[in-house]
Amino acid sequence: MAEVRDGLRYTRTHEWVRIEGDVAVVGVTDFAQSELGDITYLELPEPGTTVKQGDSMGVIESVKAASDIYAPVSGEVIEANKAVVDSPELVNKSPYDDAWLVKIKLSAPEEVDRLMDAEAYRKFLAETAAMA
Amino acid sequence: MSPKVTPLYERHRALGARFIEFAGWTMPVQYEGIISEHLAVRTRAGLFDLGHMGQVIVRGKDALPFLQYLTPNDVAALSPGKAQYSMFLYSSGGVVDDIIVYRVPDTAEYLVVVNAANTEKDLEWLNDHRSQHPEWSVEIEDMSARTGMLALQGPLAEPILQHLTSFDLGTLPSFGIVRTEVAGIATLVARTGYTGEDGFECYCPIERVVDLWDAILEAGQPLGLVPVGLGARDTLRIEAGLPLYGNELSPEITPLEAGLGWVIAWQKGAFLGREALERQRDQGPPRRLVGFELVERGGIPRHGYPVQFESDVVGTVTSGTVSPTLGKTIGMALIARHAAAPGRPLEILIRDRLVKAVQVKLPFYRRSRSTSRSV
Numbered sequence: 001m002a003e004v005r006d007g008l009r010y011t012r013t014h015e016w017v018r019i020e021g022d023v024a025v026v027g028v029t030d031f032a033q034s035e036l037g038d039i040t041y042l043e044l045p046e047p048g049t050t051v052k053q054g055d056s057m058g059v060i061e062s063v064k065a066a067s068d069i070y071a072p073v074s075g076e077v078i079e080a081n082k083a084v085v086d087s088p089e090l091v092n093k094s095p096y097d098d099a100w101l102v103k104i105k106l107s108a109p110e111e112v113d114r115l116m117d118a119e120a121y122r123k124f125l126a127e128t129a130a131m132a
Numbered sequence: 133m134s135p136k137v138t139p140l141y142e143r144h145r146a147l148g149a150r151f152i153e154f155a156g157w158t159m160p161v162q163y164e165g166i167i168s169e170h171l172a173v174r175t176r177a178g179l180f181d182l183g184h185m186g187q188v189i190v191r192g193k194d195a196l197p198f199l200q201y202l203t204p205n206d207v208a209a210l211s212p213g214k215a216q217y218s219m220f221l222y223s224s225g226g227v228v229d230d231i232i233v234y235r236v237p238d239t240a241e242y243l244v245v246v247n248a249a250n251t252e253k254d255l256e257w258l259n260d261h262r263s264q265h266p267e268w269s270v271e272i273e274d275m276s277a278r279t280g281m282l283a284l285q286g287p288l289a290e291p292i293l294q295h296l297t298s299f300d301l302g303t304l305p306s307f308g309i310v311r312t313e314v315a316g317i318a319t320l321v322a323r324t325g326y327t328g329e330d331g332f333e334c335y336c337p338i339e340r341v342v343d344l345w346d347a348i349l350e351a352g353q354p355l356g357l358v359p360v361g362l363g364a365r366d367t368l369r370i371e372a373g374l375p376l377y378g379n380e381l382s383p384e385i386t387p388l389e390a391g392l393g394w395v396i397a398w399q400k401g402a403f404l405g406r407e408a409l410e411r412q413r414d415q416g417p418p419r420r421l422v423g424f425e426l427v428e429r430g431g432i433p434r435h436g437y438p439v440q441f442e443s444d445v446v447g448t449v450t451s452g453t454v455s456p457t458l459g460k461t462i463g464m465a466l467i468a469r470h471a472a473a474p475g476r477p478l479e480i481l482i483r484d485r486l487v488k489a490v491q492v493k494l495p496f497y498r499r500s501r502s503t504s505r506s507v
Binding site: 037038040041043059061063064066092 | 150161162165166167363367429430431432453454461483
Protein backbone atom coordinates (compact mmCIF):
# COMPACT_ATOMS: atom_id res chain seq x y z
CA MET A 1 0.00 0.00 0.00
CA ALA A 2 1.39 3.41 -0.95
CA GLU A 3 2.19 5.67 1.99
CA VAL A 4 0.03 8.78 2.34
CA ARG A 5 1.32 11.26 4.96
CA ASP A 6 -1.13 13.10 7.17
CA GLY A 7 -0.68 16.86 7.30
CA LEU A 8 0.34 17.19 3.66
CA ARG A 9 -1.79 18.37 0.75
CA TYR A 10 -2.04 16.45 -2.52
CA THR A 11 -2.81 16.96 -6.23
CA ARG A 12 -4.60 14.61 -8.63
CA THR A 13 -1.27 14.38 -10.45
CA HIS A 14 0.40 12.90 -7.35
CA GLU A 15 2.44 15.83 -6.08
CA TRP A 16 2.49 16.49 -2.32
CA VAL A 17 2.78 19.89 -0.61
CA ARG A 18 4.03 20.80 2.87
CA ILE A 19 3.35 24.39 3.93
CA GLU A 20 6.08 26.15 5.95
CA GLY A 21 4.83 29.72 6.50
CA ASP A 22 4.49 31.31 3.07
CA VAL A 23 6.58 28.62 1.37
CA ALA A 24 5.30 25.39 -0.20
CA VAL A 25 7.71 22.44 -0.17
CA VAL A 26 6.77 20.15 -3.08
CA GLY A 27 7.53 16.55 -4.01
CA VAL A 28 5.94 13.49 -5.64
CA THR A 29 4.10 10.90 -3.60
CA ASP A 30 5.00 7.32 -2.69
CA PHE A 31 2.31 6.18 -5.16
CA ALA A 32 3.98 8.19 -7.95
CA GLN A 33 7.46 6.76 -7.35
CA SER A 34 6.06 3.26 -7.14
CA GLU A 35 4.20 3.64 -10.44
CA LEU A 36 7.19 5.14 -12.22
CA GLY A 37 9.76 2.59 -11.06
CA ASP A 38 13.48 3.30 -10.77
CA ILE A 39 13.86 7.08 -11.20
CA THR A 40 16.82 7.94 -13.39
CA TYR A 41 16.56 11.67 -14.18
CA LEU A 42 14.91 14.88 -13.04
CA GLU A 43 14.54 18.31 -14.62
CA LEU A 44 13.60 20.93 -12.04
CA PRO A 45 12.83 24.64 -12.54
CA GLU A 46 15.53 27.20 -11.81
CA PRO A 47 15.16 29.41 -8.72
CA GLY A 48 13.49 32.62 -9.84
CA THR A 49 11.06 30.84 -12.16
CA THR A 50 7.43 31.91 -11.76
CA VAL A 51 4.90 29.07 -11.88
CA LYS A 52 1.11 28.95 -12.04
CA GLN A 53 -0.93 26.27 -10.32
CA GLY A 54 -1.32 23.37 -12.77
CA ASP A 55 1.60 24.35 -15.01
CA SER A 56 4.14 21.72 -15.97
CA MET A 57 7.29 22.83 -14.14
CA GLY A 58 9.65 19.89 -14.65
CA VAL A 59 10.19 16.29 -15.67
CA ILE A 60 10.69 13.11 -13.71
CA GLU A 61 11.95 10.14 -15.70
CA SER A 62 12.28 6.45 -14.99
CA VAL A 63 13.54 3.59 -17.12
CA LYS A 64 9.94 3.04 -18.21
CA ALA A 65 8.71 6.56 -18.95
CA ALA A 66 9.03 10.32 -18.48
CA SER A 67 6.36 12.23 -16.61
CA ASP A 68 5.68 15.93 -16.10
CA ILE A 69 5.86 17.44 -12.62
CA TYR A 70 3.02 19.95 -12.15
CA ALA A 71 3.10 23.05 -9.93
CA PRO A 72 0.53 22.43 -7.16
CA VAL A 73 0.49 26.14 -6.27
CA SER A 74 1.35 29.46 -7.93
CA GLY A 75 4.40 31.47 -6.95
CA GLU A 76 8.15 31.82 -7.36
CA VAL A 77 10.54 28.89 -7.18
CA ILE A 78 13.07 29.81 -4.48
CA GLU A 79 15.00 26.53 -4.31
CA ALA A 80 15.40 23.27 -6.23
CA ASN A 81 16.82 20.16 -4.53
CA LYS A 82 20.24 19.59 -6.12
CA ALA A 83 20.84 16.40 -4.10
CA VAL A 84 17.89 14.72 -5.80
CA VAL A 85 19.02 15.80 -9.29
CA ASP A 86 22.40 14.20 -8.52
CA SER A 87 20.86 11.06 -6.99
CA PRO A 88 17.46 10.47 -8.59
CA GLU A 89 17.03 7.15 -6.73
CA LEU A 90 16.30 9.26 -3.60
CA VAL A 91 12.79 9.74 -4.99
CA ASN A 92 12.21 5.99 -4.73
CA LYS A 93 13.83 5.70 -1.30
CA SER A 94 12.48 8.80 0.45
CA PRO A 95 9.75 10.55 -1.56
CA TYR A 96 8.40 12.65 1.34
CA ASP A 97 11.65 13.55 3.12
CA ASP A 98 15.04 13.52 1.37
CA ALA A 99 13.48 13.81 -2.10
CA TRP A 100 11.59 17.10 -1.76
CA LEU A 101 11.90 18.67 -5.22
CA VAL A 102 11.26 22.43 -5.08
CA LYS A 103 10.30 25.19 -2.67
CA ILE A 104 7.79 27.74 -3.96
CA LYS A 105 7.06 31.12 -2.33
CA LEU A 106 3.26 31.29 -2.44
CA SER A 107 1.67 34.10 -4.43
CA ALA A 108 -1.92 32.90 -3.76
CA PRO A 109 -2.04 31.04 -0.40
CA GLU A 110 -5.79 30.40 -0.75
CA GLU A 111 -4.95 27.86 -3.52
CA VAL A 112 -3.70 25.45 -0.85
CA ASP A 113 -7.24 24.89 0.49
CA ARG A 114 -8.35 23.64 -2.94
CA LEU A 115 -5.82 20.76 -2.76
CA MET A 116 -6.80 17.34 -1.35
CA ASP A 117 -5.95 16.54 2.24
CA ALA A 118 -4.54 13.10 3.19
CA GLU A 119 -7.99 11.51 3.61
CA ALA A 120 -9.22 12.77 0.25
CA TYR A 121 -6.00 11.61 -1.46
CA ARG A 122 -6.35 8.13 0.08
CA LYS A 123 -9.89 7.95 -1.32
CA PHE A 124 -8.62 9.22 -4.69
CA LEU A 125 -5.97 6.45 -4.80
CA ALA A 126 -8.57 3.82 -3.90
CA GLU A 127 -10.84 5.04 -6.71
CA THR A 128 -7.92 5.07 -9.16
CA ALA A 129 -7.03 1.48 -8.22
CA ALA A 130 -10.66 0.36 -8.53
CA MET A 131 -10.89 1.72 -12.08
CA ALA A 132 -7.65 0.06 -13.21
CA MET B 133 -9.49 -9.97 -27.88
CA SER B 134 -8.26 -9.81 -24.29
CA PRO B 135 -4.53 -10.13 -23.63
CA LYS B 136 -3.08 -13.59 -23.14
CA VAL B 137 -1.23 -14.74 -20.06
CA THR B 138 1.18 -17.61 -19.57
CA PRO B 139 0.55 -20.39 -17.02
CA LEU B 140 2.96 -18.52 -14.72
CA TYR B 141 0.68 -15.49 -14.30
CA GLU B 142 -0.36 -16.36 -10.73
CA ARG B 143 3.28 -17.07 -9.83
CA HIS B 144 4.22 -13.60 -11.08
CA ARG B 145 1.41 -11.98 -9.11
CA ALA B 146 2.45 -13.81 -5.95
CA LEU B 147 6.00 -12.55 -6.49
CA GLY B 148 4.73 -8.96 -6.60
CA ALA B 149 5.19 -8.41 -10.33
CA ARG B 150 3.98 -5.32 -12.16
CA PHE B 151 2.63 -6.14 -15.57
CA ILE B 152 2.62 -4.57 -19.02
CA GLU B 153 0.83 -5.39 -22.23
CA PHE B 154 3.29 -6.62 -24.83
CA ALA B 155 2.38 -8.11 -28.21
CA GLY B 156 -1.08 -9.07 -26.95
CA TRP B 157 0.27 -10.63 -23.74
CA THR B 158 0.16 -9.47 -20.12
CA MET B 159 3.72 -10.05 -18.95
CA PRO B 160 5.76 -9.07 -15.90
CA VAL B 161 7.79 -5.91 -16.53
CA GLN B 162 9.43 -5.95 -13.10
CA TYR B 163 9.29 -7.61 -9.68
CA GLU B 164 11.76 -5.95 -7.30
CA GLY B 165 12.80 -3.24 -9.74
CA ILE B 166 14.37 -3.02 -13.19
CA ILE B 167 17.79 -1.91 -12.02
CA SER B 168 18.15 -4.48 -9.23
CA GLU B 169 16.96 -7.28 -11.56
CA HIS B 170 19.40 -6.14 -14.24
CA LEU B 171 22.32 -6.19 -11.80
CA ALA B 172 21.24 -9.59 -10.46
CA VAL B 173 21.58 -11.09 -13.97
CA ARG B 174 25.03 -9.54 -14.41
CA THR B 175 26.34 -10.73 -11.02
CA ARG B 176 24.30 -13.83 -10.10
CA ALA B 177 21.37 -15.10 -12.21
CA GLY B 178 17.86 -14.24 -13.29
CA LEU B 179 14.89 -16.33 -14.44
CA PHE B 180 12.63 -15.06 -17.23
CA ASP B 181 9.19 -16.30 -18.33
CA LEU B 182 9.33 -16.17 -22.14
CA GLY B 183 6.05 -17.99 -22.76
CA HIS B 184 4.90 -15.23 -25.09
CA MET B 185 7.49 -16.08 -27.73
CA GLY B 186 6.69 -18.31 -30.70
CA GLN B 187 8.04 -21.77 -31.48
CA VAL B 188 7.63 -23.27 -34.96
CA ILE B 189 8.73 -26.74 -36.01
CA VAL B 190 9.79 -27.16 -39.64
CA ARG B 191 10.09 -30.79 -40.75
CA GLY B 192 9.91 -32.89 -43.88
CA LYS B 193 12.14 -34.11 -46.68
CA ASP B 194 12.80 -30.55 -47.88
CA ALA B 195 12.95 -28.73 -44.55
CA LEU B 196 16.61 -27.85 -45.18
CA PRO B 197 16.28 -26.36 -48.70
CA PHE B 198 13.13 -24.56 -47.53
CA LEU B 199 14.87 -22.88 -44.60
CA GLN B 200 18.07 -22.42 -46.59
CA TYR B 201 16.10 -20.37 -49.13
CA LEU B 202 14.12 -18.39 -46.59
CA THR B 203 17.00 -17.36 -44.32
CA PRO B 204 20.37 -15.67 -45.01
CA ASN B 205 22.49 -17.78 -42.64
CA ASP B 206 23.79 -21.23 -43.59
CA VAL B 207 21.28 -23.75 -42.23
CA ALA B 208 23.27 -26.60 -43.78
CA ALA B 209 26.10 -25.81 -41.36
CA LEU B 210 23.89 -26.81 -38.42
CA SER B 211 24.75 -30.27 -37.17
CA PRO B 212 22.19 -31.86 -34.85
CA GLY B 213 22.34 -30.06 -31.52
CA LYS B 214 23.47 -26.69 -32.95
CA ALA B 215 21.66 -23.38 -33.37
CA GLN B 216 22.22 -20.12 -35.23
CA TYR B 217 20.90 -16.59 -35.07
CA SER B 218 19.18 -15.68 -38.33
CA MET B 219 16.30 -13.80 -39.96
CA PHE B 220 13.38 -14.06 -42.32
CA LEU B 221 13.85 -11.46 -45.08
CA TYR B 222 11.66 -9.78 -47.64
CA SER B 223 12.90 -9.68 -51.24
CA SER B 224 13.80 -6.04 -50.55
CA GLY B 225 16.34 -7.21 -47.98
CA GLY B 226 14.22 -5.80 -45.15
CA VAL B 227 13.49 -7.96 -42.14
CA VAL B 228 10.34 -9.96 -41.45
CA ASP B 229 11.67 -11.15 -38.07
CA ASP B 230 14.91 -12.10 -36.35
CA ILE B 231 14.96 -15.70 -35.20
CA ILE B 232 17.00 -18.52 -33.79
CA VAL B 233 17.09 -21.73 -35.85
CA TYR B 234 17.84 -24.89 -33.85
CA ARG B 235 18.62 -28.25 -35.43
CA VAL B 236 16.93 -30.46 -32.85
CA PRO B 237 19.06 -33.51 -31.86
CA ASP B 238 17.73 -37.04 -32.53
CA THR B 239 15.11 -35.76 -34.95
CA ALA B 240 14.81 -34.53 -38.53
CA GLU B 241 13.30 -31.28 -37.28
CA TYR B 242 14.24 -27.66 -37.03
CA LEU B 243 12.90 -25.55 -34.20
CA VAL B 244 12.55 -21.91 -35.16
CA VAL B 245 11.99 -19.49 -32.27
CA VAL B 246 10.41 -16.19 -33.25
CA ASN B 247 9.41 -12.94 -31.58
CA ALA B 248 6.08 -12.76 -29.76
CA ALA B 249 5.01 -9.70 -31.76
CA ASN B 250 5.60 -11.50 -35.08
CA THR B 251 4.45 -15.09 -34.49
CA GLU B 252 1.24 -14.80 -36.49
CA LYS B 253 2.92 -12.77 -39.26
CA ASP B 254 5.81 -15.25 -39.49
CA LEU B 255 3.51 -18.27 -39.76
CA GLU B 256 1.50 -16.63 -42.51
CA TRP B 257 4.72 -15.70 -44.30
CA LEU B 258 6.13 -19.25 -43.97
CA ASN B 259 2.91 -20.84 -45.18
CA ASP B 260 2.72 -18.39 -48.09
CA HIS B 261 6.19 -19.40 -49.22
CA ARG B 262 5.47 -23.08 -48.76
CA SER B 263 2.41 -22.85 -51.03
CA GLN B 264 4.52 -20.95 -53.57
CA HIS B 265 6.79 -24.03 -53.71
CA PRO B 266 4.56 -27.11 -53.99
CA GLU B 267 7.58 -29.07 -55.19
CA TRP B 268 8.99 -28.98 -51.68
CA SER B 269 7.73 -31.44 -49.11
CA VAL B 270 7.66 -29.37 -45.93
CA GLU B 271 5.53 -29.36 -42.80
CA ILE B 272 5.19 -26.26 -40.64
CA GLU B 273 3.79 -26.76 -37.16
CA ASP B 274 3.07 -23.92 -34.74
CA MET B 275 4.06 -25.29 -31.32
CA SER B 276 3.77 -21.99 -29.45
CA ALA B 277 0.60 -22.79 -27.53
CA ARG B 278 2.03 -26.13 -26.41
CA THR B 279 5.52 -24.96 -25.45
CA GLY B 280 6.65 -23.34 -22.25
CA MET B 281 9.85 -21.26 -22.47
CA LEU B 282 12.04 -20.04 -19.64
CA ALA B 283 15.45 -18.34 -19.74
CA LEU B 284 18.00 -18.70 -16.96
CA GLN B 285 20.77 -16.15 -17.50
CA GLY B 286 23.83 -15.03 -15.55
CA PRO B 287 27.26 -16.21 -14.36
CA LEU B 288 25.61 -18.64 -11.91
CA ALA B 289 23.14 -20.08 -14.44
CA GLU B 290 25.19 -23.25 -15.03
CA PRO B 291 25.64 -24.32 -11.39
CA ILE B 292 21.96 -23.62 -10.73
CA LEU B 293 20.69 -25.65 -13.67
CA GLN B 294 23.25 -28.42 -13.04
CA HIS B 295 21.49 -29.14 -9.71
CA LEU B 296 18.42 -30.20 -11.69
CA THR B 297 19.84 -32.31 -14.51
CA SER B 298 22.20 -35.24 -14.91
CA PHE B 299 23.37 -33.91 -18.29
CA ASP B 300 26.85 -32.38 -17.94
CA LEU B 301 26.17 -28.77 -18.89
CA GLY B 302 29.91 -28.17 -19.05
CA THR B 303 29.86 -30.05 -22.36
CA LEU B 304 27.15 -27.86 -23.89
CA PRO B 305 28.79 -25.16 -26.02
CA SER B 306 27.39 -21.75 -26.78
CA PHE B 307 24.51 -22.18 -29.27
CA GLY B 308 24.34 -25.89 -28.48
CA ILE B 309 21.03 -27.58 -27.73
CA VAL B 310 20.36 -30.87 -25.96
CA ARG B 311 17.25 -32.90 -25.23
CA THR B 312 17.32 -33.93 -21.57
CA GLU B 313 15.40 -33.86 -18.30
CA VAL B 314 15.42 -30.91 -15.94
CA ALA B 315 13.80 -31.58 -12.55
CA GLY B 316 12.38 -34.72 -14.14
CA ILE B 317 10.71 -32.70 -16.93
CA ALA B 318 11.49 -33.42 -20.59
CA THR B 319 13.22 -30.21 -21.69
CA LEU B 320 15.15 -28.90 -24.66
CA VAL B 321 18.05 -26.98 -23.12
CA ALA B 322 19.80 -24.45 -25.37
CA ARG B 323 22.83 -22.40 -24.49
CA THR B 324 21.38 -19.24 -26.01
CA GLY B 325 20.10 -15.98 -24.60
CA TYR B 326 19.43 -12.29 -24.99
CA THR B 327 21.37 -10.75 -22.12
CA GLY B 328 25.08 -10.94 -22.98
CA GLU B 329 25.62 -13.37 -20.09
CA ASP B 330 26.09 -17.14 -20.14
CA GLY B 331 22.78 -18.89 -19.78
CA PHE B 332 20.15 -21.29 -21.02
CA GLU B 333 16.80 -21.13 -22.75
CA CYS B 334 14.62 -24.07 -21.77
CA TYR B 335 11.67 -25.40 -23.77
CA CYS B 336 9.26 -27.84 -22.13
CA PRO B 337 5.63 -29.01 -22.55
CA ILE B 338 3.42 -26.15 -21.46
CA GLU B 339 1.65 -28.23 -18.83
CA ARG B 340 5.00 -28.62 -17.00
CA VAL B 341 6.31 -25.05 -17.21
CA VAL B 342 5.05 -24.03 -13.76
CA ASP B 343 6.84 -27.02 -12.22
CA LEU B 344 10.00 -26.13 -14.13
CA TRP B 345 9.83 -22.50 -12.97
CA ASP B 346 9.30 -23.58 -9.35
CA ALA B 347 12.18 -26.07 -9.51
CA ILE B 348 14.66 -23.61 -10.99
CA LEU B 349 13.71 -20.83 -8.57
CA GLU B 350 14.09 -23.19 -5.64
CA ALA B 351 17.44 -24.54 -6.82
CA GLY B 352 18.71 -21.02 -7.44
CA GLN B 353 17.46 -19.40 -4.25
CA PRO B 354 20.62 -20.14 -2.19
CA LEU B 355 22.69 -18.58 -5.01
CA GLY B 356 20.60 -15.42 -5.19
CA LEU B 357 18.52 -16.27 -8.28
CA VAL B 358 15.67 -13.79 -8.79
CA PRO B 359 12.77 -13.56 -11.25
CA VAL B 360 13.37 -10.92 -13.94
CA GLY B 361 10.83 -9.05 -16.07
CA LEU B 362 10.73 -7.53 -19.53
CA GLY B 363 12.04 -4.18 -18.26
CA ALA B 364 15.44 -5.59 -17.33
CA ARG B 365 15.34 -7.90 -20.39
CA ASP B 366 15.43 -4.71 -22.46
CA THR B 367 18.17 -2.91 -20.50
CA LEU B 368 20.33 -6.07 -20.56
CA ARG B 369 20.04 -6.62 -24.31
CA ILE B 370 20.74 -2.93 -25.06
CA GLU B 371 23.98 -3.11 -23.02
CA ALA B 372 24.87 -6.24 -24.99
CA GLY B 373 24.22 -4.37 -28.25
CA LEU B 374 21.51 -6.86 -29.31
CA PRO B 375 18.77 -5.75 -31.69
CA LEU B 376 15.06 -5.64 -30.91
CA TYR B 377 12.72 -6.19 -33.85
CA GLY B 378 10.70 -3.06 -34.32
CA ASN B 379 13.61 -0.90 -33.14
CA GLU B 380 16.92 -1.95 -34.77
CA LEU B 381 15.28 -4.27 -37.33
CA SER B 382 12.14 -3.77 -39.39
CA PRO B 383 10.83 -4.22 -42.95
CA GLU B 384 12.66 -0.97 -43.77
CA ILE B 385 15.99 -1.90 -42.16
CA THR B 386 18.34 -4.48 -43.68
CA PRO B 387 20.80 -6.65 -41.73
CA LEU B 388 23.62 -4.72 -43.43
CA GLU B 389 22.35 -1.40 -42.07
CA ALA B 390 21.91 -2.98 -38.64
CA GLY B 391 25.53 -4.14 -38.53
CA LEU B 392 24.46 -7.79 -38.77
CA GLY B 393 26.09 -8.60 -42.11
CA TRP B 394 27.82 -11.54 -40.45
CA VAL B 395 24.46 -13.35 -40.49
CA ILE B 396 24.64 -13.51 -44.30
CA ALA B 397 26.31 -16.64 -45.67
CA TRP B 398 27.05 -15.29 -49.15
CA GLN B 399 28.80 -18.52 -50.18
CA LYS B 400 25.70 -20.68 -49.73
CA GLY B 401 23.93 -19.53 -52.93
CA ALA B 402 20.44 -18.19 -53.52
CA PHE B 403 18.19 -16.97 -50.72
CA LEU B 404 15.24 -14.61 -50.57
CA GLY B 405 16.53 -11.05 -50.40
CA ARG B 406 20.00 -11.88 -51.75
CA GLU B 407 19.91 -9.62 -54.81
CA ALA B 408 18.80 -6.60 -52.82
CA LEU B 409 21.46 -7.20 -50.18
CA GLU B 410 24.16 -7.69 -52.82
CA ARG B 411 23.30 -4.31 -54.34
CA GLN B 412 23.37 -2.68 -50.94
CA ARG B 413 26.63 -4.39 -50.04
CA ASP B 414 28.25 -3.23 -53.27
CA GLN B 415 27.09 0.38 -52.91
CA GLY B 416 27.57 0.47 -49.17
CA PRO B 417 24.47 0.64 -46.98
CA PRO B 418 23.10 4.22 -46.85
CA ARG B 419 22.57 4.08 -43.07
CA ARG B 420 24.49 2.48 -40.22
CA LEU B 421 23.46 1.45 -36.74
CA VAL B 422 25.79 3.07 -34.20
CA GLY B 423 26.13 2.93 -30.44
CA PHE B 424 26.36 6.14 -28.45
CA GLU B 425 26.56 7.36 -24.89
CA LEU B 426 25.42 10.68 -23.50
CA VAL B 427 28.23 12.92 -22.31
CA GLU B 428 25.94 15.22 -20.34
CA ARG B 429 22.76 14.68 -18.34
CA GLY B 430 19.54 15.03 -20.30
CA GLY B 431 17.16 12.15 -19.65
CA ILE B 432 16.77 8.95 -21.64
CA PRO B 433 17.19 8.95 -25.44
CA ARG B 434 14.17 6.94 -26.55
CA HIS B 435 13.10 5.25 -29.77
CA GLY B 436 12.30 7.79 -32.48
CA TYR B 437 14.13 10.79 -30.98
CA PRO B 438 15.98 12.78 -33.71
CA VAL B 439 19.77 12.57 -33.93
CA GLN B 440 21.94 15.41 -35.25
CA PHE B 441 25.49 15.43 -36.54
CA GLU B 442 27.12 18.82 -37.24
CA SER B 443 23.72 20.55 -37.02
CA ASP B 444 21.97 18.26 -39.53
CA VAL B 445 19.39 15.66 -38.61
CA VAL B 446 21.01 12.38 -39.71
CA GLY B 447 18.68 9.78 -38.23
CA THR B 448 16.82 8.65 -35.13
CA VAL B 449 17.39 6.76 -31.90
CA THR B 450 16.39 3.10 -32.21
CA SER B 451 16.73 2.19 -28.51
CA GLY B 452 18.12 3.87 -25.41
CA THR B 453 18.30 3.44 -21.66
CA VAL B 454 20.33 4.06 -18.56
CA SER B 455 22.99 1.35 -18.26
CA PRO B 456 23.00 0.08 -14.68
CA THR B 457 26.22 -1.87 -15.30
CA LEU B 458 28.15 1.03 -16.82
CA GLY B 459 26.54 3.93 -14.94
CA LYS B 460 25.97 5.76 -18.21
CA THR B 461 23.07 6.58 -20.49
CA ILE B 462 23.47 4.62 -23.72
CA GLY B 463 21.61 4.03 -26.93
CA MET B 464 21.68 2.91 -30.53
CA ALA B 465 20.77 5.06 -33.50
CA LEU B 466 20.31 4.45 -37.23
CA ILE B 467 22.08 7.32 -38.98
CA ALA B 468 23.36 8.38 -42.40
CA ARG B 469 26.58 6.61 -43.30
CA HIS B 470 28.66 9.79 -43.63
CA ALA B 471 28.04 10.67 -39.98
CA ALA B 472 28.83 7.26 -38.53
CA ALA B 473 32.19 6.60 -36.81
CA PRO B 474 33.15 5.74 -33.22
CA GLY B 475 34.45 8.81 -31.43
CA ARG B 476 32.39 11.29 -33.45
CA PRO B 477 29.93 13.49 -31.55
CA LEU B 478 26.16 13.41 -31.94
CA GLU B 479 23.34 15.45 -30.48
CA ILE B 480 20.13 13.79 -29.43
CA LEU B 481 16.90 15.79 -29.22
CA ILE B 482 15.37 14.73 -25.89
CA ARG B 483 12.05 16.53 -25.47
CA ASP B 484 13.06 20.10 -26.38
CA ARG B 485 16.80 19.95 -25.59
CA LEU B 486 19.75 18.91 -27.76
CA VAL B 487 21.82 16.65 -25.53
CA LYS B 488 25.47 15.93 -26.34
CA ALA B 489 26.57 12.36 -27.02
CA VAL B 490 29.55 10.50 -28.47
CA GLN B 491 29.52 7.46 -30.77
CA VAL B 492 30.96 4.28 -29.30
CA LYS B 493 31.58 0.79 -30.64
CA LEU B 494 29.05 -1.93 -29.95
CA PRO B 495 28.56 -3.79 -27.71
CA PHE B 496 28.61 -1.53 -24.69
CA TYR B 497 29.17 -4.53 -22.42
CA ARG B 498 30.91 -7.86 -22.91
CA ARG B 499 31.01 -10.44 -20.18
CA SER B 500 34.45 -11.27 -18.79
CA ARG B 501 36.45 -14.07 -20.39
CA SER B 502 36.32 -16.22 -17.27
CA THR B 503 32.57 -16.69 -17.72
CA SER B 504 32.71 -17.15 -21.50
CA ARG B 505 32.33 -20.57 -23.05
CA SER B 506 35.18 -21.30 -25.40
CA VAL B 507 33.99 -24.85 -26.20
